[in-house]
Amino acid sequence: MECATIVVPKNYRKPADGNLSIAISRRKATDPAKRQGVLLLNPGGPGGDGLLMPQGFKNDKVAGPFDLIGFDPRGTGRSSTLHCAEPPIVPLYETRPTDKQFAQIAADAEAMEKGCEAAGGGLRKYITTANTARDMDVIRAAIGEKKINYLGYSYGTLLGAVYGSLFPGGLNRSVLDASMHPDWQYYEQAKQVSVAARENFDALAAWMAERDSRYHFGKTQADVRTYLDGIRAKLAARPVAWPGEPGMPEIDGTWFDIILGGSGYRPAWALAAELIGQIRDAANNPAQAKLSPDAGKALKILYGNIKKTYNGVFPAVTCEAVWSKDPKGYEEQMRLFREKYPYGPGAMQAAPTNCSFAKSKPQEPLVDLKRKGYPVGLVVGAEFDPATQYDGSPAMAAALNNNLISVRDEGSHGQYGTNPCVTKKVDDYLIKGILPGSRVECEGAPRPDVPADGQAATRAKPAGSLAERAAAIAAQGHFDRRR
Incomplete structure (x- = not known):
């Protein structure tokens, strides 16, 4: 080039x-x-x-x-380049926050705005x-x-x-x-991420329910959700270690929500179901069952880490629209999302952002498309x-x-x-x-060629380790070649 x-x-x-x-x-x-x-x-x-x-x-x-x-x-x-100053404390990230945690989430957003404004250097508003x-x-x-x-x-x-x-x-x-x-610029756009995560989880749950004899999560979509919500509660109380991957966090309730809501890509469903099964077994039998290092590598490839960015463009551009300053409105939406759309990022997509605390007004109206x-x-x-x-x-x-x-x-x-x-x-x-x-x-x-209960298998079991299969799926991914 x-x-x-x-x-x-x-x-x-x-x-x-x-x-x-x-x-x-x-x-x-x-x-x-x-x-x-x-x-x-x-x-x-x-x-x-x-x-x-x-x-x-x-x-x-x-x-x-x-x-x-x-x-x-x-x-x-x-x-x-535009940068934001790093917040003084690590922001709270909770897919299903309690009412008591709302104040901390708002304080984190306000701190982010102060850090972005402090480091903006007269460039940010442009x-x-x-x-x-x-x-x-x-x-x-x-x-x-x-x-x-x-x-x-x-x-x-x-x-x-x-x-x-x-x-x-x-x-x-x-x-x-x-x-x-x-x-949807930009709060509604943010919330729709969790709406899509719920839709993807529901589709995956229905697919797994049709294959209960293989995955053992439940025979209906509702049964699968109830069962996995129970596993999520166990992980929230006692997280499972993420093996063999230095720097990766424990898999707690929030991470489990991210994994469940991030499993929408259809060719990944069979592998996702196996990985969720390993997490289930480790949560149910912490003294005997543990995630394998192979599973740890596969989980990292497919789901990675919660991305933390210090570039200031996203928190600047999203403030070009006017955001509500009413904390009660955000709290109402977070209550709704933790109940109805808890998967993927869950209620965090309905939380206030730095833009909710921006003191300066947008430089110009949004362009009429x-x-x-x-x-x-x-x-x-x-x-x-x-x-x-x-x-x-x-x-x-x-x-x-x-x-x-x-x-x-x-x-x-x-x-x-x-x-x-x-x-x-x-x-x-x-x-x-x-x-x-x-x-x-x-x-x-195409969805994975895994037969539903009562159907004959049409293809041999996928070859390769969990990590190798995850890498093959990631190679079909939708960002690498574009960046």
């Missing part, structure tokens, strides 16, 4: 106030004779750095006719979606293009929609994959998407009057480059200009 730095105003309203640097990259079209311009890429976030993204698509069809352009948005990576979109238009001009084509994932879908709304003359074809909801003056684009959404709930994709398609590709029974985040059906339709659109139809569907990744 070729790399460069461009200079943009910190404040577009007052360009004389100072400048920022934006790191950009380019991988030139491998078929120059058929070159069709540039394809600008964004991985999402807010706060995702995209400088290396062109390398992730070097073997894809779009690498032929397009110069692939990556960039680190303002505040991230090799661009002018880290917004609209300003990043303005930077994108500077990138377009700097590389000598009249128009860009665009591919964005997750939050990158909102960024692409904002760019098209502000600079319709600069946008040609656009693909918005795993779309945010245009009306519309498509007027650039071609019809594609929005891609997957059922059971764990990060940007599926409902956001049809809503974004309707708001922009774009075409929609829906992926059935999927459970993962981001489809272009991983789902063959989606990839072909998007390639045909980006390269040939062929729209797939206003509303089309693709099949999601």
Whole structure:
């Protein structure tokens, strides 16, 4: 790749106030004779750095006719960075907090806001979606293009929609994959993560119930949930050690919720059920049963750690919308979510954030999203998407009057480059200009070939250790090649 730095105003309203640097990259079209311009890429976030993204698509069809352009948005990576001061204490993270813990969660959010404000250095209020979109238009001009084509994932879908709304003359074809909801900025978007986690858990529980003779969690979805909630209570009282992985925490009730809610990707269900079974056995028989080191490695590969970020972009950008200052409203929502949507991050997605304590007002209103003056684009959404709930994709398609590709029974985040059906339709659109139809569907990744009770097995037991199987599933993942 070729790399460069461009200079943009910190404040577009007052360009004389100072400048920022934006790191950009380019991988030139491998078929120059058929070159069709540039394809600008964004991985999402807010706060995702995209400088290396062109390398992730070097073997894809779009690498032929397009110069692939990556960039680190303002505040991230090799661009002018924004940081938050580390909170004085480790914030409380509890998927099912008690009423007594609400005050601590609010205090942690307020401390985070104070740390971000203290370290903002006069830059923080200019880290917004609209300003990043303005930077994108500077990138377009700097590389000598009249128009860009665009591919964005997750939050990158909102960024692409904002760019098209502000600079319709600069946008040609656009693909918005795993779309945010245009009306959920940002508290409702956060809560929907736990809604999706509950939907994914319910689907997994129903699948395991049909295979009770193999997994022994219960014969109905409701029985599975009741049984695993009982295991969760045991883990909350006496956590299970995470073996063989230095630095990983014990598996307590909160971690069990994260694992249960994070098992939405359909090909991972059989492995997830085995790992949950090992945790169950260790919780039921702490003196005799322990997690194996192989299980510890597999759990780390699939679920990792609770990510802690000190980059200030996410807590800055999410404050571009107005947040409620009413603590009672957040407490009411946390009570609802700990009961109804406790899996994955659970009630933490309904908790107040640093934005609930922001003293400064947003610099400008949110951009009114519309498509007027650039071609019809594609929005891609997957059922059971764990990060940007599926409902956001049809809503974004309707708001922009774009075409929609829906992926059935999927459970993962981001489809272009991983789902063959989606990839072909998007390639045909980006390269040939062929729209797939206003509303089309693709099949999601297949569920594991594990027979339900009373059915004959059709395939041998999966080969390899738990960790090897987890690594194979992770290799199908939906972020690595895009970062």
